[in-house]
Structures are given as C-alpha cells and as structure tokens.
Amino acid sequence: MAKKEYSFYPGCSSQEGASSSNYMVSVATLCQELDIKLNEIPDWNCCAASIGYGGGGELPRLALSARNIALSEQHNAGQDIVATCAACWLSTREAAERFQHNKTLYEGAQTALGEAGLKLENNTPVRHMVEVLIEDIGYEEIQSKVKKPLEGIKIAGYVGCQTNRPFGIDGESYENPLYLDKMVEAVGADSVPTYEKKVQCCGGALAFSEPDKSQEMIKGIIEAAYDHGADMIATPCPLCQANVEIYQDQINAKYSTKFEMPVVYYAQLMDVAFGRNGKDSALDRQIIKAKKLDDIAK
Amino acid sequence: MSDLNTAMTAKYRNNFLKEVEANVEEGEWVKMCMQCGVCSGSCPLGKHWEHPPQEIFMMIRAGKRDDVLKSDSMWMCTSCYNCIVRCPRELPITHIMHGLANYAKRMGLAPKSQPTNQFSQLFWDNMMKKGRVNELKLGLSLYFKDGFGDGVKNAMANQQLGMNMMKAKRMAPMEIIGGHSLKDVSGFQKMIKKAHEIEDQNIQDFS
Numbered sequence: 379m380a381k382k383e384y385s386f387y388p389g390c391s392s393q394e395g396a397s398s399s400n401y402m403v404s405v406a407t408l409c410q411e412l413d414i415k416l417n418e419i420p421d422w423n424c425c426a427a428s429i430g431y432g433g434g435g436e437l438p439r440l441a442l443s444a445r446n447i448a449l450s451e452q453h454n455a456g457q458d459i460v461a462t463c464a465a466c467w468l469s470t471r472e473a474a475e476r477f478q479h480n481k482t483l484y485e486g487a488q489t490a491l492g493e494a495g496l497k498l499e500n501n502t503p504v505r506h507m508v509e510v511l512i513e514d515i516g517y518e519e520i521q522s523k524v525k526k527p528l529e530g531i532k533i534a535g536y537v538g539c540q541t542n543r544p545f546g547i548d549g550e551s552y553e554n555p556l557y558l559d560k561m562v563e564a565v566g567a568d569s570v571p572t573y574e575k576k577v578q579c580c581g582g583a584l585a586f587s588e589p590d591k592s593q594e595m596i597k598g599i600i601e602a603a604y605d606h607g608a609d610m611i612a613t614p615c616p617l618c619q620a621n622v623e624i625y626q627d628q629i630n631a632k633y634s635t636k637f638e639m640p641v642v643y644y645a646q647l648m649d650v651a652f653g654r655n656g657k658d659s660a661l662d663r664q665i666i667k668a669k670k671l672d673d674i675a676k
Numbered sequence: 677m678s679d680l681n682t683a684m685t686a687k688y689r690n691n692f693l694k695e696v697e698a699n700v701e702e703g704e705w706v707k708m709c710m711q712c713g714v715c716s717g718s719c720p721l722g723k724h725w726e727h728p729p730q731e732i733f734m735m736i737r738a739g740k741r742d743d744v745l746k747s748d749s750m751w752m753c754t755s756c757y758n759c760i761v762r763c764p765r766e767l768p769i770t771h772i773m774h775g776l777a778n779y780a781k782r783m784g785l786a787p788k789s790q791p792t793n794q795f796s797q798l799f800w801d802n803m804m805k806k807g808r809v810n811e812l813k814l815g816l817s818l819y820f821k822d823g824f825g826d827g828v829k830n831a832m833a834n835q836q837l838g839m840n841m842m843k844a845k846r847m848a849p850m851e852i853i854g855g856h857s858l859k860d861v862s863g864f865q866k867m868i869k870k871a872h873e874i875e876d877q878n879i880q881d882f883s
Contacts, residue, residue: 431774
C-alpha cells in the first residue's frame with residue numbers, strides 16, 4: 379500500500395495532448411518515487427479557471443467546483459483533494475470556502491447538483507501538490523531521496539500568482555515566498571531567493587486575449603532570471619510554465635532579445651535528482667530544452 | 677419617518693450602489709473601500725485600466741452606472757490576487773471585478789469587442805460542450821473570432837508556436853474531432869442550466 383493517498387484533481391491542461399501534459403508526466407514520476415497514490419476524481423470537470431467569469435456567473439462557476447468536490451466525497455471518501463494546477467486548486471478551495479460562509483450559495487449549489495444526482499458534504503480539505511510535498515513529505519525526506527544532486531545549476535524559483543495568493547503556501551509571505559527556493563536547495567541546486575520577479579503575474583489567461591500586455595510582463599520575468607545568472611526557471615503553475623516558456627521566440631522577435639531560458643516544474647527537478655530519465659521527467663516535452671537537466675538525466 | 681422624508685430618501689438614494697450590492701458577486705463589500713489606492717498601485721496591468729479599481733469603487737458610490745458597466749477596465753483583471761492580499765480592509769477585489777464584468781455583460785453594456793470579454797465567453801462555451809476545456813478548439817476559436825481572413829492571419833502568425841507544442845506532445849491535432857470529455861455530459865449541462873436559472877431568479881430589478 380502506498381504511504382499516502384489523495385483524491386486527485388488533475389485539471390484540463392494536464393490531460394494527454396494538452397499544454398501541461400509535461401506537468402502530469404513529471405508529477406506521476408514524482409509520486410512513484412515518494413510512494414504517493416493519486417486517485418483521480420472520476421469524471422471530474424473543468425473549474426472555469428479564472429477566466430470563465432464572463433460566461434458563468436457566481437453560482438454556475440461555483441457549481442462546477444461543487445460537482446468535483448461532491449464526486450470526490452462520493453468516490454474517494456475521507457481523502458484530501460489534491461490539485462497540481464494553481465487555478466484548479468484556487469477555484470476548488472475558493473468554492474468550498476464560499477459555500478461555508480454563504481448559505482444561499484450553498485443551497486443553490488445543492489439544488490443544481492441535484493440535477494446531476496449528486497450531493498455536497500463540503501468537508502474535504504482542498505490542497506495543492508506543493509503543500510503535500512512540504513507538509514506531508516517534508517524537505518528532509520525529499521533531500522534524502524536525491525541520487526543525482528543538481529550541483530552547479532542555478533534555478534530562479536518563479537512562484538507566480540495563484541499558487542501564492544490568496545491562500546499562500548505553508549504560512550509563507552505573499553510578497554517573498556521561499557518554499558520553491560527550499561525545494562531547489564533540497565535537490566542540490568543553487569536557488570535565487572532574491573529573484574525579484576518571483577511573484578510577478580505572467581498575464582495568466584490574458585496571455586491569449588492581450589498578448590502584447592502579457593508578453594511585456596513575461597519579458598521582465600525572464601530578464602530578471604538572466605540578471606541573476608540563472609540557468610533555468612522553475613515553477614509550480616502550469617500556466618506560468620507555458621506562458622513563460624512558449625512565447626520566448628515571439629518576445630525575441632518583438633523586443634530583439636535573445637531569450638532561450640528553459641522553464642521547468644519543481645517535479646521535473648525532483649525526478650531528475652531522484653535519478654529518473656529524461657522521458658519520465660518529461661524533459662522531452664520542453665520547447666526550450668533544459669540542457670543541464672538533460673545532461674544529468676542521461 | 678415622514679412621507680416627505682421617505683420621498684427625499686428615495687430620491688437621493690444611490691441606486692447603483694444598491695444595485696451592485698444586490699446583484700454583483702461580493703458587491704456588498706464596495707462601500708468598505710477606503711480609497712487608499714493600494715489595489716490600483718498593485719495591479720500588474722494597472723497602467724492599462726481606464727479606471728483602476730479604487731476609482732471604480734468611488735464611481736459606483738457616485739452612481740456612475742454607465743461609466744462603470746461600459747468600461748473595459750474590469751476586463752484588464754488577470755486574476756493575480758495582488759489587490760486582495762494587499763487591501764487593508766480585505767475587500768475581495770478580484771471577485772468584485774469579475775462580478776462587475778459578468779454583470780455588465782448581463783446588462784448588455786460590456787464592450788463587445790473587448791478581447792478578454794470575448795475570450796472569457798469562448799472559454800465558457802468551449803467548456804460547456806464536453807465539461808472539459810478543449811485547448812486546440814479554444815485556441816482556434818480565438819484566432820477566428822473576427823472572421824476567416826483574420827483567423828488565417830492569426831493562425832499563420834502562431835504557426836511556429838503550434839508546431840512547437842505538437843512536437844512537445846502538448847497539443848494534439850486529434851483533439852479537433854471529439855477530444856477529452858466527461859461521461860455524464862448531460863447531467864453536467866443540466867446542473868449548470870439549473871445554476872443559471874437560480875441566479876437569474878435572484879437578480880433584483882432596479883430599473
């Protein structure tokens with residue numbers, strides 16, 4: 379039996395053939411290494427992220443998360459819900475808290491859920507994967523699993539927005555969280571705790587609708603990593619990872635920069651440090667290759 | 677209270693603030709704004725807002741209904757939650773902006789060609805079909821939102837990006853037919869329809 383079990387909410391972007399399938403692959407490997415069992419919530423649906431608000435009002439959006447929580451409570455009773463995606467985590471936890479404080483919304487959601495034959499108990503903790511790693515596993519155990527320390531690699535920890543605000547991780551500061559730096563250190567790499575863009579917004583969903591405004595912010599995030607001499611950026615958020623990685627050639631064309639900064643997930647760092655190969659660590663799914671990780675994973 | 681006083685109170689009552697309090701998500705918080713401006717200074721896209729959040733709150737209190745609801749300001753929110761965690765009075769500003777944007781749409785006043793307004797609706801419609809977002813179709817619907825000519829232009833401009841994503845197995849051409857889906861799409865859609873009905877019933881008339 380696995381040491382730890384959770385009810386898993388993977389989210390749309392992590393599905394095979396979607397933009398953060400690299401996140402899913404690397405987290406699956408990580409969970410093998412740490413003896414964590416993720417029980418997928420059967421028939422989970424989209425949370426509407428933080429962009430669906432134009433089409434869905436408050437109750438329709440909250441009903442989306444209500445369905446996921448209800449399905450989790452029905453099929454994975456007693457297990458904490460764990461999400462890897464920042465927006466999935468945020469929407470689900472936000473909905474659970476809104477229902478606790480607002481009886482009208484809670485009752486509205488129950489009536490809507492009735493149409494799908496479901497019922498909400500709403501007493502399930504909703505957590506992010508990094509909380510599991512920090513609170514249930516711990517930095518020391520992560521460190522103890524390292525077979526190939528990522529020595530000499532300098533990594534800028536880009537926490538982003540929604541894995542940080544409004545809930546925060548491990549009681550850390552919103553303005554200067556350090557957990558990602560501690561993870562980087564745990565796998566033997568060099569962290570950049572003074573990376574000033576660590577909680578700068580990348581534009582989120584507005585990278586699609588307002589590409590110029592968003593790419594101006596992304597440019598700053600990458601530039602600051604170069605200024606610190608970082609070899610790569612690591613992040614816990616799928617949209618941060620994609621936004622900061624995939625538009626670099628468009629930014630280069632627009633601003634005459636020469637960016638080629640790899641952007642990876644914390645899970646990929648751990649996979650490689652734990653001795654797993656490039657495929658298991660999803661390094662083959664990088665658009666900008668993380669060469670220094672490739673060399674170790676070989 | 678005398679009849680005259682009641683009449684005067686009704687006359688001077690700020691209807692738009694009452695309307696926002698009754699009909700907009702977390703709208704009851706608006707009058708708690710103390711006008712410090714931390715939200716406006718903290719917003720990553722602050723310089724692009726015609727009226728930053730602090731100003732929006734005062735405009736609501738001043739009854740500037742059209743100026744608020746027709747503004748494209750709220751659509752600049754990236755949902756970064758900086759304003760929420762920094763607000764000294766802990767107003768849920770991000771949610772109020774989403775709520776105002778949604779309400780402006782409901783009232784038919786939101787700027788129709790505002791790109792985030794359009795994208796937000798495309799996202800919702802895309803998700804409603806199968807219960808999960810189909811990224812490929814969402815991307816294409818955004819490229820082609822202004823017609824076929826612009827669509828081809830946008831698709832060509834982003835061709836390299838698409839090729840990169842496919843090569844990295846992070847975009848699948850087969851998603852165009854079918855794609856990921858819930859098993860209980862019908863129950864899912866009925867649930868959301870009911871949620872919309874309940875929400876519609878709760879909207880108060882201020883006309």
